[in-house]
Amino acid sequence: MFDFIKSSLQKVYIAVTGKLQDLFGQSRIDAIALDQLSQILLEADLGVGTTKEIVKQLELAAELGKLQTGQDLKNKLQELLILQLQLPDVSLGNIILLVGINGSGKTTLAGKLAAYYQAQGQRVLLVAADTFRAAAVQQLQSWGQRLGVDVVHGADGQDPAAVVFQGCEKFRQGDYDLLIIDTAGRLQTKTHLIQELSKIKRVVTKQMPSATISTLLTVDAMLGQNSLVQAEQFHGATNLTGVVLTKMDGTGKGGIVVAIAQQLRLPVIFISHGESVSQMYKFQAEQYVKNLIGG
Ligand SMILES: Nc1nc2c(ncn2[C@@H]2O[C@H](COP(=O)(O)OP(=O)(O)OP(=O)(O)O)[C@@H](O)[C@H]2O)c(=O)[nH]1
Ligand SMILES: [Mg+2]
Numbered sequence: 253m254f255d256f257i258k259s260s261l262q263k264v265y266i267a268v269t270g271k272l273q274d275l276f277g278q279s280r281i282d283a284i285a286l287d288q289l290s291q292i293l294l295e296a297d298l299g300v301g302t303t304k305e306i307v308k309q310l311e312l313a314a315e316l317g318k319l320q321t322g323q324d325l326k327n328k329l330q331e332l333l334i335l336q337l338q339l340p341d342v343s344l345g346n347i348i349l350l351v352g353i354n355g356s357g358k359t360t361l362a363g364k365l366a367a368y369y370q371a372q373g374q375r376v377l378l379v380a381a382d383t384f385r386a387a388a389v390q391q392l393q394s395w396g397q398r399l400g401v402d403v404v405h406g407a408d409g410q411d412p413a414a415v416v417f418q419g420c421e422k423f424r425q426g427d428y429d430l431l432i433i434d435t436a437g438r439l440q441t442k443t444h445l446i447q448e449l450s451k452i453k454r455v456v457t458k459q460m461p462s463a464t465i466s467t468l469l470t471v472d473a474m475l476g477q478n479s480l481v482q483a484e485q486f487h488g489a490t491n492l493t494g495v496v497l498t499k500m501d502g503t504g505k506g507g508i509v510v511a512i513a514q515q516l517r518l519p520v521i522f523i524s525h526g527e528s529v530s531q532m533y534k535f536q537a538e539q540y541v542k543n544l545i546g547g
Pocket of ligand 1: 361388527
């Protein structure tokens with residue numbers, strides 16, 4: 253497991269750790285070294301607020317004589333990052349609603365999640381609630397065919413909430429454990445499109461009052477700090493359960509995870525990279541940090 257994560261995050265790992273290793277190798281840590289660290293953390297997309305907070309804690313440890321060597325810095329940084337990432341555990345409900353901006357990886361994630369839960373013995377039903385693009389339904393259907401998972405879809409341009417209604421009916425009548433709803437990409441600033449998501453949630457709640465809906469936001473890790481603003485606005489409008497970071501293969505900015513956890517108090521639930529089903533794993537703070545800083 254550990255090696256798999258390490259290799260899957262190789263780029264993040266190399267980009268951040270290369271510079272960090274130099275600091276960790278120093279026999280004495282002074283103000284200049286902490287300044288350099290601050291630059292590295294910003295480059296890794298930790299965000300200004302979180303970086304300042306971490307450096308402040310490190311300075312405090314140095315004043316108390318608890319941070320003298322590069323190895324001390326490594327240990328303390330690791331401890332602080334893990335602390336920043338530890339939010340209460342979230343268990344997902346039996347309805348997963350995927351939301352996010354255009355091209356952020358929702359449909360790919362729907363397929364990967366279906367495979368992930370299928371491998372755990374769950375019977376999954378996919379709903380193609382992206383009726384905006386004709387190709388979107390085909391994209392989800394091809395995942396369905398590949399995995400042997402049923403896909404509910406409507407007609408082009410149909411109200412997505414109506415397709416979700418059909419999905420709920422099939423879910424209730426069939427022998428399914430998990431319903432995954434793929435939605436059309438939308439900008440967080442388009443109020444009417446965001447309201448469409450609320451309508452979808454209302455339909456599910458009305459159809460299945462006892463169901464628990466988990467709303468996951470796909471965040472393209474390559475967008476860096478911009479995605480933080482998006483996530484904040486989506487959260488305000490749709491009450492997110494958590495975030496899934498996608499496209500982690502194309503970025504050295506693994507610190508965005510910390511920024512999301514710290515600034516939005518939202519857990520990162522999965523990390524995804526690449527396009528094959530195995531390239532997604534449950535986020536675990538300790539392993540992630542150890543890889544990020546080369547532990
Ligand atoms: N490298 C890489 N590419 C990805 C990843 N996830 C998705 N993609 C690719 O990014 C593009 C967009 O992914 P989709 O899953 O279609 O994104 P979406 O959010 O459903 O897009 P819309 O429905 O148009 O909003 C596709 O070409 C995917 O193959 C990833 O983790 N890594
Ligand atoms: Mg899509």
